Amino acid sequence: KNEVEQSPQNLTAQEGEFITINCSYSVGISALHWLQQHPGGGIVSLFMLSSGKKKHGRLIATINIQEKHSSLHITASHPRDSAVYICACMEYGNKLVFGAGTILRVKS
Amino acid sequence: DTEVTQTPKHLVMGMTNKKSLKCEQHMGHRAMYWYKQKAKKPPELMFVYSYEKLSINESVPSRFSPECPNSSLLNLHLHALQPEDSALYLCASSLGTGEISPLHFGNGTRLTVT
Numbered sequence: 001k002n003e004v005e006q007s008p009q010n011l012t013a014q015e016g017e018f019i020t021i022n023c024s025y026s027v028g029i030s031a032l033h034w035l036q037q038h039p040g041g042g043i044v045s046l047f048m049l050s051s052g053k054k055k056h057g058r059l060i061a062t063i064n065i066q067e068k069h070s071s072l073h074i075t076a077s078h079p080r081d082s083a084v085y086i087c088a089c090m091e092y093g094n095k096l097v098f099g100a101g102t103i104l105r106v107k108s
Numbered sequence: 109d110t111e112v113t114q115t116p117k118h119l120v121m122g123m124t125n126k127k128s129l130k131c132e133q134h135m136g137h138r139a140m141y142w143y144k145q146k147a148k149k150p151p152e153l154m155f156v157y158s159y160e161k162l163s164i165n166e167s168v169p170s171r172f173s174p175e176c177p178n179s180s181l182l183n184l185h186l187h188a189l190q191p192e193d194s195a196l197y198l199c200a201s202s203l204g205t206g207e208i209s210p211l212h213f214g215n216g217t218r219l220t221v222t
Contacts (some may be wrong), residue, residue: 031208041196042215043151050208086150095164096211098150 003027006099007089013106019074021102023087026064026068033088033096034061034072044071048090111135114199114214121190122222129217131182132201139205140182142174143198145216151198157182158205168196189221 004025013019023032031050045086047054047061050072054061058077063070074081087099121127131140139158143151144198154165157176171193173185182199196216202207 001154033210035213039213041145041198043198043200043213044208046214048208048210088150089207094149097111097157103149 001098003097004087004099005018006102008102010103011105013077013104015078015108017061017077017106019077019081019106021072021085021087021104023070023072023099024068024071025087025089025097027089027091027097030060030092031088031090032063032070034070034087035086035088037084037086037101038080039083046085062084074085074104079106079108082106112199112201112212115218116217117215118218119219120222121186121189121200124190125189126185126187127129129184129197129199129219130188131184131201131214132180133201133212134180135201136179137201137203138179139202140176141200141202141211142182142184143166143200145196147195156183156205163205166180185218191221194219194221209222212220 002021007022031048033048034046035043049063060073082105084101086094086101115130142154145151153166154168155174160176162166171188198216199214200211200212
């Protein structure tokens with residue numbers, strides 16, 4: 001069993017839909033990252049959180065430390081949101097343990 | 109645009125070549141990282157530098173040789189690579205390894221070994 005599990009692996013949505021990507025982890029963490037990777041490679045850190053909820057534009061990330069679970073929500077999804085979304089748990093010492101990623105495709 | 113700059117963006121090299129990947133950041137970060145990413149897989153940590161000293165080497169073969177000449181620069185020297193080393197090589201930086209801080213990634217160097 002992977003230390004960081006993401007679901008779903010693949011997600012296709014229609015433009016405007018509300019999207020949720022889930023992440024469950026079994027490691028002890030200091031923080032959790034949600035990352036976005038577009039085709040071509042570059043990775044962007046969307047959120048780093050260690051408790052509660054954060055919001056940036058149409059993106060919302062939540063974490064429940066007791067349940068070892070985090071979610072990334074995208075409201076009013078748009079085709080430009082199409083990317084791979086990766087949950088990465090930060091162990092002590094800033095070492096990241098990555099989930100396998102969720103491939104999101106938003107159709108217009 | 110990313111604040112971590114990697115060069116070159118693409119590199120094709122033969123198995124007998126020697127080449128270097130470069131990474132630069134001017135955010136005052138004291139921790140820098142090299143990751144390797146194969147297609148459709150998450151990144152794998154290779155090396156961590158903290159205050160210009162190698163702090164983590166994830167059992168990477170010696171044909172990969174990292175170097176941190178100063179706090180802003182991180183190099184990865186490549187020699188006698190194998191075709192299976194073809195991958196996207198990502199550099200990242202953070203404030204430090206002893207504090208919780210977000211990682212900033214570069215756009216990567218896509219390496220092809222022929």
